[in-house]
Amino acid sequence: MSTERSSAHSRSPHPRRTIPSPRRLLAAAVAAAGLVALPAHAVGTRSFELRSLEDLKGGDLTGVSVDSNGAVRAGLTLGATPLPDATSIWSSVVLPDGTVLLGTGNEGKIYSVSGGRVALVATTGQMAVSALALAEGGDVIAGTFPEGKLFRLPRGAGNGGPAKVFAELPDTEDVWGLAYDPRAKALYAATGSDGKLFRVDAAGKAQVYFDSDEPHLVSVAVGDDGAVYAGSNGKALLYKLTAPGRATVLYDFDADDVKAIAVAPGAKGGAIYAIANKYAEAFAPPKRNRSGPPSPQPARAQKPGKGVLMRFDRSGVAEKMMSDDDTHYVSLGLGDDLAPYVGTGAEGQLYTVSDNHVARLVADTDERQVGAFMMAGKRRFVATTDPAVFHEVKGVGGPDAVWTSKVLDAGLRASFGRLAWRSDGALELETRSGNTDAPDGTWSPWSTALAAPGDAKSPPARFAQIRARWRRDPGAVLREVKLSFVTDNARAVVTSIEAAPKGQTKPSRSSLPPSGGEAPKPVSALQLTWKVDNPDQDDLRYRLSYRMEGQSTWRSLLKPGEKVTRAEHVWDTTALPEGEYRILVEASDELANPPERTLRHSLESGTVLVDNTPPLFRALALQGRRLTGEVADGLGPVARIEVSIAGLDEWRPIFPSDGVFDEAVEPFEADLGAIVPPGAHLIAVRAYDSAGNVVTRDIEAR
Known part of the structure; x- marks a missing residue:
């Protein structure tokens, strides 16, 4: 995956990531930090070896990208334009002149971003502008909730005032997705809570195009052949519609929703892409909250879900392109090369994946999730939520491209040795160290840069970080990093x-x-x-x-x-x-x-x-049915005395005279009338000490 980040973003390496507790054993720290020890046991010199996507993406990625083959290269350079009056971005659209409109969750406002300036275009009075679509003539249609209204912004209009209602969809509470078909000059709206897909003409007249059995249709897209695709929440079904009411299920996901759909032009085979998610908690549309802002996404649990990206050819053959068990997917789009891009619901990251399934992290922002983005055309951007920030893609590479590793935990204070790496092209690598799990003022400064593998110059500490710069060769590729160390010897x-x-x-x-x-x-x-x-x-x-x-x-x-x-x-x-x-x-x-x-x-x-010696009977006598005797053990205490009629495997307990087995010598006396019937019988008596040693004696009853 490729990661591209703005040089304008200076952040401590991944503040969202937690570092193992200082009390954690080194073995756990090894697993958590990607540490490799040779041999397998923690003996002598160990090393941090960062070579996979998971190893390399965990820190700060400023203007670099990381792919699933473990290659780090110069990547996107992002700007940062905050939306000061917004916390969440739900939707976006690019106007013909390059202006970007952003639909937000703050009282359903629509903002424009152009030339680095943010302006309020319109207000809807709704909870959120959940979808935006560019219609005929450059007009913009906005879908909202919770009243199921569509608003129209005529081309060039927008002074921050109330937007005009374009259509009210009957029996609809939520508009989750919009797609415009320029050939038919019709707009499609995916809605809830009755799971209907509406077709709206240029005059704002709405008709039900498809009435599903699902509670919500949350996504919609139109193919160049006129086929309409819709995704549901509930059973996570991907529908294909070829005419009003004529729907087939293209795919049944093992998920909770089909969050977004993108259709590539037919020249590239007309592939259909869809992202689906499984959440930790059930879906429930957010409620209007007059005392504060709404949740940034509809009923998304605070815990990240699991996301999957699937590709379908026009015949319906499915292929899983990418998945993530640590986060759900929020946004989907295609690049200039028609490769799919996916924005995540946690960590604010943007990924893409190639036909041969090499995934790249192309943007890693400071914010929580990627609500919308555009990676095709001249106006490329990443719009994020919590807080709301517009990141314009300013270019690729540059001298400010920096890769910083996640914080590496040696488990104990360590002395650092050789810093080595593999790369194509010239790079400069540095290290720093400290004894807190997040870098602060107590950490050492970054060391003198190494242009070739050599000894790390950072002082002994428990934690360390590694940084690579592309100042000498913007086309260089970093493939593997290794930092050797030896921890202080701690007494077992x-x-x-x-x-x-x-x-x-x-x-x-x-x-x-x-x-x-x-x-x-x-x-x-x-x-x-x-x-x-x-x-x-x-x-x-x-x-x-x-x-x-x-x-x-x-x-x-x-x-x-x-x-x-x-x-x-x-x-x-x-x-x-x-x-x-x-x-x-x-x-x-x-x-x-x-x-x-x-x-x-x-x-x-x-x-x-x-105690390997059994006890002994000092005395044993039977008068009629009254048994008397005394058991002694060298160490004691005597633990049990039992009797049985010889030949029967049914032993009955006898208590000592004082009623408690707690001494090395225990006299006993018992009436066996209830145990031994009349007549002649051979009685077995056995005694145990507390170690389980046993002695058995026989005595005749007449």
Whole structure:
């Protein structure tokens, strides 16, 4: 895409774009800033590599263009003429003498722009002038809402007074689009809220040409063969009409509206272009607001939608030319070469796309959206909304063409190395740096320009920008930019350590299992996991040690030569004496830094229970159906006692004498009359400790 911007526009590089929070990890900053690190992990020298349209378009584009192949070249030079009494521009038309008329949303006023001067031409008293069309003899027809009126401005007339009503369309609230057919000397009006297309003759007599089933028809265009095309809001249908009421659906978009239509002359194959949008919120025409200005576009959600540009040949074959998931499309037109141009509803950008689907950003304005434009003929311009500004296209290229990158975030303070680029022709590149996410007075000045790749001269900082100038060769093309850097080494900090039996998610010191539930399986291996705050995302090596509670000597938990680089490890405790232990985890960034830069941090865990020995029955007796006994465990506590008739897999819990399992020795006494029926039976009694170790004893009941 090609980007062209006015040298009269001096703006901080893309104030609309947000920069990652200073607390964001470097990995996220890498993804957001187009940063490439070699190798894949954040190790040593890294680089910002800007090579795609998304990478290159994010900053300030003054008089340059960027295409989808990642080529930046000198582009359009735009002027800037504000409309001081307007905030939104909805429509435009160019008069034969080159004067531009702009329809605005400020009480439905029409302004003229000529020779850099803005003048009020007419007022309609409506909410907005949503459409303008040049009719027979140079007269201008204006469509408005919310009263569905058409106004006529005779050629040469317009002193700022009220415009005269040309036609009132019956049962119509909104006029969204106008198209004039010079052969038939008829005007077509796309309207809502009944979704009708009107045909209006030179005398202002209106007839329904097509009555759709949609709530709104929002766009209309006429082909050189007399075919009329209309786009709807609702199901986003593109209609083709060859006679009154004779409509076919040329295309059913997966969208909410067909915002605009443009038809190329038959000499170029008569291609039909249409832009369609899917919005985050439902369409609802704006209401008149006496206390303030209306919304700049009809019910456009504050959140940008998604736009698509389609091309159709005269037989109806469709081809998607361009789409954008980050913004909806507002305006559509053709250039001198009949290439389509599209104005966006966010970021105030203008794109074009070639037959081979190379898209170019050709204008990137400071305003929110491109309400209207003209890229054909001698009077070319881009008219924007919020605020309303008329940008005249003054030329292409020039010594003031400047490309400025988006703000590049290294995540931490960085020292910058070589600035390199690929280009066709001679360019000058500069850098600057700072520690705020938007350039301000604390940033360094722009460095001395480099005419060939070399060391960047900007001081260490977290953020950086790159700037290219076309002063030496207006025809130069910039294709790729790379800035190498090394961040300060930040220490990785171990923040927590957990130990749980392998295969379980709960720590080994979890709450005691409830009686009657599924008992845990005894496991001698512990799954150790830990969390690390690693600001610069260096590759880390971990060393693990253990000691028994009450001892001071730490012993390596790892085998000789074993290297741990993941924040987890399985610890086999089979050969260890039972007891309470502590784990020490040390994190080192030695894999990413030379010895003099290596940093370490260690953290000691809470107590970890190692218990591989089952409890034992100190006593067990059965008198009649009364069972008594005592269970003891080396570490404790005893966690569960259960009984079952041998051969039946139905275990019933028994409580200890004091009713609570909380000690290493638990006496118990229970009446089994409700469990064991009369007769001789073999009774199984089993006991668990809190580590899941189990012991089972049998006793005979008579």
